[in-house]
Amino acid sequence: MTKPSLAGDATVAAYLEADPAFFLRHPELTSRLRLPHGPEGTLSLVEHQMGLLRAQVEGERRLLAQLIARARDYEALADRLHGLMLQLITAPDRASLEALLNDALRREFEAEAVALVFDAEVGQAGTGPGNASGGADGMNAGLPASARCGPLDPDHAALLFADAGVGIRSAALIPVRAPTQAGLLAIGSTDPERFGPDMGTDHLDRLGELVSACLGALEPQGHA
Numbered sequence: 001m002t003k004p005s006l007a008g009d010a011t012v013a014a015y016l017e018a019d020p021a022f023f024l025r026h027p028e029l030t031s032r033l034r035l036p037h038g039p040e041g042t043l044s045l046v047e048h049q050m051g052l053l054r055a056q057v058e059g060e061r062r063l064l065a066q067l068i069a070r071a072r073d074y075e076a077l078a079d080r081l082h083g084l085m086l087q088l089i090t091a092p093d094r095a096s097l098e099a100l101l102n103d104a105l106r107r108e109f110e111a112e113a114v115a116l117v118f119d120a121e122v123g124q125a126g127t128g129p130g131n132a133s134g135g136a137d138g139m140n141a142g143l144p145a146s147a148r149c150g151p152l153d154p155d156h157a158a159l160l161f162a163d164a165g166v167g168i169r170s171a172a173l174i175p176v177r178a179p180t181q182a183g184l185l186a187i188g189s190t191d192p193e194r195f196g197p198d199m200g201t202d203h204l205d206r207l208g209e210l211v212s213a214c215l216g217a218l219e220p221q222g223h224a
Helices: 006-018 045-088 094-108 120-125 154-165 202-221
Strands: 034-036 042-044 113-118 148-151 170-178 181-189
Touching: 045 094, 045 202, 094 113, 094 202, 113 154, 154 170, 154 181, 170 202, 181 202
Parallel strands: none
Antiparallel strands: 034 042, 113 181, 148 170, 170 181
C-alpha cells in the first residue's frame, strides 16, 4: 500500500472538517477506521468518540453534583439564619442582641470573632476587606451599600474585634443602619480564604437588614 503524502493527509482532513456529516452518510467506514491507542493496539473511531463522550458526561455529572451540594448548603444556611432571625426579634436589649449574634454567627459561619462596630470606629475599621480586596476606598466616606468580604490585615482586625482580632485573617463586613446610628456587623475568621471577595452576600445583606430593624426597635429603650 502506498504511503499517503502529507499533502494528501491535509486534503482529507480539510474535507472531513468541511463536511462533518460525512461519516453519517458512510457509517460502515467508522467500524474500519482505527486510532492509535498506546502500544497494545488500536481503538476504533466510534470507541474513541464514545470514550470522549463518557468523559464529558462524567465531568458534567461531577459539576452538577457540586452545584446541587452548594445549593443544599445554601438552603440549609438560609433555614438556620431564619431561626436566628426569629430569636433576634425577641431580644429585649442590645446586649442580648449582640450575645445572640455572637453565638449564632460563630457557629453558622465557623467564625472566631463577631462584633458590632459603631460611630467613629466605623471610619477606621471599615477600610479592611474593601481595600485589601481591591474594592472602593474603604468606608471613611460612609458605609458600603451592601455586605463586603475579603482578607483582613492585623491592624484592621484589632480595630474591628479588639482582643478577639488576634489571628483573624478574613472578614465579612455587613452594614447596619438604625434611625440614630449606623455601623458594621463584622464576622471574622482565622482562615484567610473563609470570607473571599467573590463570596455571595445575599444572606449577609438580609441579616444586616434584620439587625438594623432590631436596633431601630431597641432605640426607644435607650442604649449606648
